[in-house]
Amino acid sequence: MKRVFPILGALTGVLLSYALYEALVAAPTEQTMGNVQRIFYYHVPSAWTAFILFFINFFASVVYLIWRANKADIVALVTAEVGVVFCTVVLVTGPIWARPVWGIWWTWDLRLTLTLVLWLIYVSYLVLRRFSSSGQTPLLAAVLAVFGALDVPLVYFSIWFFRTQHPQPVIGGGGSIDPLMLHVLLINWLAFSCFAALVCWSRYRLEVLRREVDETLALEALLEPRHPQTRTSPTGSAG
Amino acid sequence: MSYLYAAYIATWAIHIAYLATLLRRYTRLRDEIAEFKGRIEEKN
Amino acid sequence: MSTVANLTRATLAKDLRLEWRSKDAINSMLFFSLLVVVIFSFSFDPTAEESRRIAGGLVWVAFLFAAVVALNQTWAREMRNQVLDAYRVSPAPPNALFLAKVIGNFIFVTVLQALMTPLFIVFYNLRALGPAYQLPIVAALGTWALVVNGTFFAAMSLRTRSREIMLPLLLFPISIPALLAMVEATGAILTGEFSAKFWIVLLAAYDLVFTIASLFLFGFVLQAE
Numbered sequence: 001m002k003r004v005f006p007i008l009g010a011l012t013g014v015l016l017s018y019a020l021y022e023a024l025v026a027a028p029t030e031q032t033m034g035n036v037q038r039i040f041y042y043h044v045p046s047a048w049t050a051f052i053l054f055f056i057n058f059f060a061s062v063v064y065l066i067w068r069a070n071k072a073d074i075v076a077l078v079t080a081e082v083g084v085v086f087c088t089v090v091l092v093t094g095p096i097w098a099r100p101v102w103g104i105w106w107t108w109d110l111r112l113t114l115t116l117v118l119w120l121i122y123v124s125y126l127v128l129r130r131f132s133s134s135g136q137t138p139l140l141a142a143v144l145a146v147f148g149a150l151d152v153p154l155v156y157f158s159i160w161f162f163r164t165q166h167p168q169p170v171i172g173g174g175g176s177i178d179p180l181m182l183h184v185l186l187i188n189w190l191a192f193s194c195f196a197a198l199v200c201w202s203r204y205r206l207e208v209l210r211r212e213v214d215e216t217l218a219l220e221a222l223l224e225p226r227h228p229q230t231r232t233s234p235t236g237s238a239g
Numbered sequence: 240m241s242y243l244y245a246a247y248i249a250t251w252a253i254h255i256a257y258l259a260t261l262l263r264r265y266t267r268l269r270d271e272i273a274e275f276k277g278r279i280e281e282k283n
Numbered sequence: 284m285s286t287v288a289n290l291t292r293a294t295l296a297k298d299l300r301l302e303w304r305s306k307d308a309i310n311s312m313l314f315f316s317l318l319v320v321v322i323f324s325f326s327f328d329p330t331a332e333e334s335r336r337i338a339g340g341l342v343w344v345a346f347l348f349a350a351v352v353a354l355n356q357t358w359a360r361e362m363r364n365q366v367l368d369a370y371r372v373s374p375a376p377p378n379a380l381f382l383a384k385v386i387g388n389f390i391f392v393t394v395l396q397a398l399m400t401p402l403f404i405v406f407y408n409l410r411a412l413g414p415a416y417q418l419p420i421v422a423a424l425g426t427w428a429l430v431v432n433g434t435f436f437a438a439m440s441l442r443t444r445s446r447e448i449m450l451p452l453l454l455f456p457i458s459i460p461a462l463l464a465m466v467e468a469t470g471a472i473l474t475g476e477f478s479a480k481f482w483i484v485l486l487a488a489y490d491l492v493f494t495i496a497s498l499f500l501f502g503f504v505l506q507a508e
Contacts, residue, residue, distance in 0.1 A: 020247075039246040046250070065503070085257045089250050096246040120456035127452060132443040136507035140439050143500050144453065147432075150496055151457050154489055158460035161481050162467065199258070206265055213271055220275070 005201075012194045019184075019191040027184040039097040045189035046089040047115060049196050053083035054118060061145035064138060073138040074211075076145060077129065078203045080122055082196055087119045113159045114152075121148040287379045294383035299390070301360070309391070312352055316399045319345045324406040334407040339469030342403055343462060347429065349395045350388075351451050354433040357384055358441055367441075371505060381434065381501040388430045396422060412475030421472065421479065424486040425465035431490065432457055435497045438504050461489045 023041035030037035060076035063069060094112050095105045106112070125148065129141050177185070302309060323341050361367050370380055403409060411418065433454050440449035468482035 036242050038243055042247060042250050082257075085253060089253050092249050092253065093246045096242055096249065100242045117456060117459050120459075124453050124456050128439070128443065128449070131445060131449060136442060139503055139507045143439070143503055146500065147457055147493070147496060150492055151460065154460040154485070154492065158463045158485055161485070162463060165467070165477060195254075199254075199261075202261060206261060206268070209268055210264075213268060213275075217271075217275065220278075 005198075008194075009198060012191070012198055015191040015194060019188040022184045022187055028178065028180055030181075033101050036097065036100050039093055041184055041188045043090060043093040043097060044185060045192045046086045046093070047111070048189055049192050050083050050086035050090060050115075050118070052193075053079040053086065053196065053200075054122065057083060057122075057145055058149040061142040061149075064142045065146070070138075070211075073142070074204060074207050076138075076142065077207060078200050080125055080129075080145075081203060082200050084119065084122050084126060085199075086192075086196065087115060087122065090115050091119060108159070108162070110156070110159050110163055114155055117155050118148075118152070121151065287376050287382070290375055290379035291382045291386070294380055295386050298383065298387045302387075302391075309394070312349060312391075312395060313398060315352055316345070316349045316395050317402070319348055320399050320402045320406065324403075334409065335412065335473040336470060338403070338407055338409055338473055339466040339471075341407075342400075342469060343425065343465045345399060345403075346392070346396055346426070347462070349399070350392045350426070350429045350433060351454070353388060353391050353395070354430070354437050354454075355447050355450055357388060357434055357437045362441065367505070377502045377505045378498050380505075381438075381497065385427075385431050385434045385497075388434055389426060392426050392430055393422070396426065409473065411473050413472040413479070415472065417472050417479055417483065418469070420483060421465060421468045421486070424483065424490055425461065425468075427490050428461035428465075428486060428493070429454075429458060431494050431497055435501065435504070438501070442507075461486060464489070 019041075023038050027038065027041065029035060057076050057079040060072045060079065063072040064076060091112075094115070098107070099105050125141060125144050128144055129137055132140055323345055327337065327341060358367075361370075370377070433450065436453040436457075437450050439453065440446045443449045464482040464485045467477075468479040468486070471477040471479040471482065
């Protein structure tokens with residue numbers, strides 16, 4: 001396992017560089033927007049990746065609720081964290097794209113608002129995980145993830161109707177896409193998906209190690225209570 | 240045009256920042272393990 | 284099924300009776316609501332035309348703040364007297380406890396709204412140009428949306444650090460579609476420019492989904508304490 005990782009890392013690096021080249025050089029320049037449109041090749045794949053990661057989080061949370069599998073809990077944590085990172089990229093690149101093209105930094109359009117709400121829900125998920133005492137955290141977090149997933153269609157419909165009542169420019173444009181542009185888009189999506197998978201894998205291994213260490217240290221504290229601890233109790237105490 | 244570069248740089252800045260926090264957590268964990276091993280050695 | 288109903292009624296009656304006797308929570312909340320209305324009225328001083336458009340947002344943000352204050356102390360009494368432990372050990376269905384708490388909070392927040400609304404009408408010279416009979420429907424559905432999720436998240440926040448900030452932090456993002464619906468529906472009714480029907484249906488759907496989800500998952504949260 002250990003040998004594979006650097007190789008995959010290097011391959012992903014190559015893929016990302018190639019995708020970047022395609023996005024900046026090989027892809028045709030858009031008619032109306034010019035070169036700024038190339039932000040699209042980073043903005044959209046990041047959004048797709050974030051949504052997929054959140055989807056996986058939902059599944060892992062349900063698995064945890066039913067079977068209490070520790071691995072499922074770790075998968076949920078990992079996909080939530082990496083998902084928030086990609087979601088942040090979407091929310092930052094969106095306004096940077098909107099400003100030169102439409103003259104505004106932000107508009108409450110469907111896709112951008114949905115992304116913002118998802119970001120808020122998952123940041124609150126991560127805050128819950130950080131702030132609650134370790135025994136119940138996986139369970140509460142899984143419940144919150146289910147609530148968040150139930151919320152998403154409702155968010156979608158509410159914003160959709162809001163937009164039909166108060167129409168405004170749509171960031172990201174609609175309509176058909178040039179096949180060459182589609183090709184570049186998919187290449188970038190593949191590259192970022194590989195990148196996301198590697199980051200998730202690293203975070204997963206880190207979390208597994210973290211939990212093993214915590215357990216060992218807790219066991220040590222139990223067995224030898226008179227020895228002074230040089231660090232605070234690893235499991236933390238409730239509020 | 241500078242907007243384009245700003246977007247790409249921002250993207251990678253965010254990713255690198257996250258990877259940096261992962262690295263920091265990993266080194267801290269490694270230190271803890273080393274310290275723990277030291278304590279075990281002491282007792283034996 | 285009837286055990287749930289009986290238990291709910293008993294718990295609710297107990298809560299209302301205790302609250303009526305001590306009045307500790309409701310007095311402070313009343314005053315807080317009054318302050319919120321006054322401060323909002325100072326900050327936003329629109330013309331009659333504008334005020335009808337924005338009143339929906341103002342009113343519901345004010346209600347939201349009042350609701351959070353009410354929600355934060357939902358489980359305080361239970362925490363103080365180890366009631367939750369007793370409940371966990373008893374064969375009583377956890378849904379009954381949850382339902383009683385939600386209905387209690389609903390009554391509570393509705394009372395606050397009933398007191399805040401006349402003040403808003405006075406300060407903003409509000410008059411509904413659309414079908415005013417829809418307003419109580421929107422109020423009821425909207426309040427239920429906030430209260431059902433709020434009570435649930437209040438229970439989830441019990442064992443977290445910074446308990447008071449955890450509740451709004453969890454509640455606000457999830458409530459966004461409901462808040463949008465409440466604000467838009469109220470604005471539509473006051474200005475008479477649009478129909479509020481879609482928003483009312485959305486609120487009803489939101490209430491249904493999350494009431495079922497909360498009843499289904501509350502058992503987990505209670506066990507987790």
